[in-house]
Structures are given as structure tokens and as C-alpha cells.
Amino acid sequence: MPVTPTDPRQYADLSGIKIVASDMDNTLVGADGELPGEIWDIIRELKAEGIQFVPASGRQVATLQDMFAPVADGMTFISANGGLLARDSEILYSARLKPEDLGDIMTIVRDLASGGTNVGAVLIGEKQSYVERTDTAFVSEVQRYFHQLQILEDALEADDHIVKVGIYSFDGLDPVLPRLESYQQTHSLTFSADDWVDVQGKNVNKGVALEELQRILGVGADETVVFGDYLNDSELMAAGTHSFAVANAHPDVIAAARYVAPSCAERGVVQVLQHILDRK
Structure with missing residues (x-):
């Protein structure tokens, strides 16, 4: 059964956002494996407004840096499903296995x-x-x-x-x-x-890594927007007050999210971020 995205008029005031964290596959990255073309300008605009865009993925840091190469300098990445938090060549947090x-x-x-x-x-x-x-x-x-x-x-x-x-x-x-x-x-x-x-x-996940970044930056959950689609995004979604499940997300993720964004195929993350920027 199709899920209806939340009317943007029902969003809370998002003018104080400091961090935007987004899952990759089937959230930001479509079935073709490509990032939406608009994302580069959006990330630059977010940075100009003092908002960090943070990809959160099971991929390794190097892969994420390759994917975001046009804007990767100074970006923070949550990689390995929360096992690593890195910015440029600096590791901010690492959950090493024994x-x-x-x-x-x-x-x-x-x-x-x-x-x-x-x-x-x-x-x-x-x-x-x-x-x-x-x-x-x-x-x-x-x-x-x-x-x-x-x-x-x-x-x-x-x-x-x-x-x-x-x-x-x-x-x-x-x-x-x-x-x-x-x-x-x-x-x-x-x-x-x-x-x-x-x-x-134990207890290693994207949400814990995001909470560590929030601690480092002095940013609260109320200043954080998160996007996800699958069960491995559950803790990530819980770490941000303004949580968006894309319309194609797992039913449990949709049920737990505060809002529903348009689907990945409809570039839902881009639409929400453009809404945030338009109101700056």
C-alpha cells in the first residue's frame, strides 16, 4: 500500500538545524546507484548556512569520500554502519573489534x-x-x-x-x-x-556514531535531521528529533519516524533539504 508523504506544512520549525544525517542506499542513492544531481549544490548551500551534511552508510570511508568527491573536503562520514566516524584523514571515533x-x-x-x-x-x-x-x-x-x-x-x-x-x-x-x-x-x-x-x-550502530558527532560539535537531537529507509537505520533515526523515513522505507522505520519524505525515486531527501534551505 503506497505511503503518503507528510505535507511540508506539518514540519516543525527546521530553521535551527545544525546536522543533516542521511542513509545512502534506497534513501539518498537510487536503484541506479547514483546520487541525485542536485545534491552537490545542496550540500554547498547547507555548509554555507552552517549545516553539516553527514552521509551514514555501511560502506567504508574511502568509498564515501569517492562518492562525494566534489564536496568531500571537510565533510564528516559515518561509515561501517557506525563503526567509524571520520573527517578527511582524521578518525573521530572507532569501534574496534577484538x-x-x-x-x-x-x-x-x-x-x-x-x-x-x-x-x-x-x-x-x-x-x-x-x-x-x-x-x-x-x-x-x-x-x-x-x-x-x-x-x-x-x-x-x-x-x-x-x-x-x-x-x-x-x-x-x-x-x-x-x-x-x-x-x-x-x-x-x-x-x-x-x-x-x-x-x-555490542551497541555499535549509526545512531551511536551520530551521537558522538553531536557530542563533539555540541549539537543536540533537536538540531538534527535524519533520513533512513531500513532497519539498520533505526538507531540513526532515534538520534535526531526530526526523523524522516522515505516513502519506500520498511514499515517499521516509517512507523518510528516523525515524518515521511517522498520516496527515494522521487528524490525525497533532496525535496526536504530544499524545503529547509528555502526557509533560511
């Missing part, structure tokens, strides 16, 4: 693969990302989100601090999740699609 946990998770993935499941893992670090699989199908899928990628015989040998393990299964997650059951109590498991699951430290 080496012993990494070893256990990789053992599970390797066991699944040796048992016939078409699965692989990518380790997302502060510097870049790492995989062991070399086949084109897997590497191509991973490189959609992780541009700086190194193939290692043993990914655990990476000289880096790892903040997230992304597990991708061509066979879906049904064979994978039972093996990760024990981690549901001790870690954060985040689902960004039907075939991707991320394993991170």
Missing part, C-alpha cells in the same frame, strides 16, 4: 565455505578493507561498497584495526545465521539486505 572475536567469526565463515555455502567475508578496517576470496563474482559485489580493497591469503594478517566484518552469502543468510546465534547477545548483527549481515561490537 582480535579473538575476529578469529572466531572468520573460522565460522571459512567452515561454512568449506561445507559448500557460497559465502565470504570482508573485514573493514580503519585504513581499508580485506578479503580472502579472489573470484570475480564475490570481489565485484564487495567492491560496490568497499573501493579500497586488498586480497590477502589470510585476512586476519591485515595490519589494521578492524571495526566490522561483513558477511555476504550468494545462498542467502539462512545457512549463516544459525552459526552466528551466539553473537546476537555479545555483538551487534546488522542486516543491510537479504544477503548481507554485518558483525560489530
Whole structure:
């Protein structure tokens, strides 16, 4: 059933906004994988008004910096689903996984693969990302989100601090999740699609990273606008008083949001941001 976007006349006063944080896929980025063409000028206008635009994604920092290259200087990025908060070359916050946990998770993935499941893992670090699989199908899928990628015989040998393990299964997650059951109590498991699951430290998510940025900048939730579409955006949405679910969002995200923006296909994020700027 189609969801009707909120009439902008029902928005609260957004003139005091200091941070705009937006999810990427199916929120800002459309099905074609492209950012809306208007976003560059909008980000520049927001910056001129003292408003930080903060992309929030499961991607690595380098990928986000590539995507936003025309305006990336000085931008803050929430990457790795909240595992990293970075501005330019500076890491503002990092939620590192323990080496012993990494070893256990990789053992599970390797066991699944040796048992016939078409699965692989990518380790997302502060510097870049790492995989062991070399086949084109897997590497191509991973490189959609992780541009700086190194193939290692043993990914655990990476000289880096790892903040997230992304597990991708061509066979879906049904064979994978039972093996990760024990981690549901001790870690954060985040689902960004039907075939991707991320394993991170407990209580690591986009919302915690946004709250850390708010603390650094002295900005409150009432001065924050957030956009999202899926369950891995739930904590992000809770960190901003002015939360917008795009009309194509998961029903639970729509139910939790304060407002509904037009769909991603209708460039809903752009429409709301233009509304904010028009009233400055």
C-alpha cells in the first residue's frame, strides 16, 4: 500500500538545524546507484548556512569520500554502519573489534565455505578493507561498497584495526545465521539486505556514531535531521528529533519516524533539504 508523504506544512520549525544525517542506499542513492544531481549544490548551500551534511552508510570511508568527491573536503562520514566516524584523514571515533572475536567469526565463515555455502567475508578496517576470496563474482559485489580493497591469503594478517566484518552469502543468510546465534547477545548483527549481515561490537550502530558527532560539535537531537529507509537505520533515526523515513522505507522505520519524505525515486531527501534551505 503506497505511503503518503507528510505535507511540508506539518514540519516543525527546521530553521535551527545544525546536522543533516542521511542513509545512502534506497534513501539518498537510487536503484541506479547514483546520487541525485542536485545534491552537490545542496550540500554547498547547507555548509554555507552552517549545516553539516553527514552521509551514514555501511560502506567504508574511502568509498564515501569517492562518492562525494566534489564536496568531500571537510565533510564528516559515518561509515561501517557506525563503526567509524571520520573527517578527511582524521578518525573521530572507532569501534574496534577484538582480535579473538575476529578469529572466531572468520573460522565460522571459512567452515561454512568449506561445507559448500557460497559465502565470504570482508573485514573493514580503519585504513581499508580485506578479503580472502579472489573470484570475480564475490570481489565485484564487495567492491560496490568497499573501493579500497586488498586480497590477502589470510585476512586476519591485515595490519589494521578492524571495526566490522561483513558477511555476504550468494545462498542467502539462512545457512549463516544459525552459526552466528551466539553473537546476537555479545555483538551487534546488522542486516543491510537479504544477503548481507554485518558483525560489530555490542551497541555499535549509526545512531551511536551520530551521537558522538553531536557530542563533539555540541549539537543536540533537536538540531538534527535524519533520513533512513531500513532497519539498520533505526538507531540513526532515534538520534535526531526530526526523523524522516522515505516513502519506500520498511514499515517499521516509517512507523518510528516523525515524518515521511517522498520516496527515494522521487528524490525525497533532496525535496526536504530544499524545503529547509528555502526557509533560511
